Amino acid sequence: MKKIRLATDYCDEKKNIIERICIKMFVILGVSISLFMLPTMQSTAAPLQVVTFEQAPAEYEEQGVIKGIAVDIVKEVFARMHQPILLNLYPFANSINRIKKRKVDAIFAVTKKPERELFLNYTSEVLLDQTATLYVRKNSQIKFDGDFRKLSDYTFGVVNKATYGYKFDNAVTTGIISKIEGVSAYRLNVLKLVKNRLDIIVGPRLGILYEIKKLGQQEAVKELSPSIESVPTYIAFSKTRVMPDIIEQFDLILKEIKKDGTYEKIIQSYIK
Numbered sequence: 001m002k003k004i005r006l007a008t009d010y011c012d013e014k015k016n017i018i019e020r021i022c023i024k025m026f027v028i029l030g031v032s033i034s035l036f037m038l039p040t041m042q043s044t045a046a047p048l049q050v051v052t053f054e055q056a057p058a059e060y061e062e063q064g065v066i067k068g069i070a071v072d073i074v075k076e077v078f079a080r081m082h083q084p085i086l087l088n089l090y091p092f093a094n095s096i097n098r099i100k101k102r103k104v105d106a107i108f109a110v111t112k113k114p115e116r117e118l119f120l121n122y123t124s125e126v127l128l129d130q131t132a133t134l135y136v137r138k139n140s141q142i143k144f145d146g147d148f149r150k151l152s153d154y155t156f157g158v159v160n161k162a163t164y165g166y167k168f169d170n171a172v173t174t175g176i177i178s179k180i181e182g183v184s185a186y187r188l189n190v191l192k193l194v195k196n197r198l199d200i201i202v203g204p205r206l207g208i209l210y211e212i213k214k215l216g217q218q219e220a221v222k223e224l225s226p227s228i229e230s231v232p233t234y235i236a237f238s239k240t241r242v243m244p245d246i247i248e249q250f251d252l253i254l255k256e257i258k259k260d261g262t263y264e265k266i267i268q269s270y271i272k
Contacts, residue, residue, distance in 0.1 A: 047084040049104040053092040056210040070109040072266045091184040109233035120236040125254045130204035132164035132228040144224040154199035155179040157189035165229040
């Protein structure tokens with residue numbers, strides 16, 4: 001016996017088919033709009049003005065290209081944020097003054113100092129740890145056991161406005177270390193050291209070793225042990241020019257690239 005289909009059954013079935021078709025069309029339309037809008041959304045983000053300073057191999061310029069461990073890390077994070085940046089490299093004091101005077105949006109890789117926190121918002125995640133170390137001439141009799149009082153008679157070479165951790169900064173603040181000469185780049189301090197114009201230079205271990213090798217002075221300079229301390233450096237943003245959500249997003253993605261191995265891969269590419 002043939003089953004008789006009621007008109008209402010037929011209408012309900014047709015209605016269901018139409019609804020499924022409409023749903024699919026809305027999904028396809030939504031995806032299409034998203035794909036169409038994505039490049040537009042990315043391209044409308046205003047570039048952030050970012051500055052850094054010469055401190056190879058963390059940040060340096062070679063044949064007109066700004067590169068380095070910290071540079072590659074920062075570029076990777078901003079790329080994942082779909083945030084364009086305009087990056088410039090200046091002497092350290094110049095870079096600090098530019099962001100202090102609200103001419104730029106961010107600076108890296110800098111240490112935390114109370115006076116800087118008046119105009120800078122730091123990320124909570126460390127960008128790069130740098131070990132502060134002392135260097136002398138190869139034939140020098142100077143030794144270091146961690147006590148700066150034993151080095152108070154010597155002249156130190158530093159980079160203007162740079163900081164090397166609490167221990168060294170405290171020795172300077174309290175007057176234990178008083179003979180200090182500042183320059184704009186670590187390369188100049190290496191040259192002054194080998195020419196007997198300084199007794200000791202202080203700086204980030206990787207940075208000093210890079211300059212010593214580049215200048216061909218491996219046989220003229222030696223590292224003192226122990227190192228002073230490991231100094232965390234950060235990217236910091238202008239309090240008046242950058243919204244907090246940018247900083248929060250940078251923190252999240254910096255943690256992400258540390259977790260997925262990208263961070264270590266960048267470091268190894270320069271160490272090797």
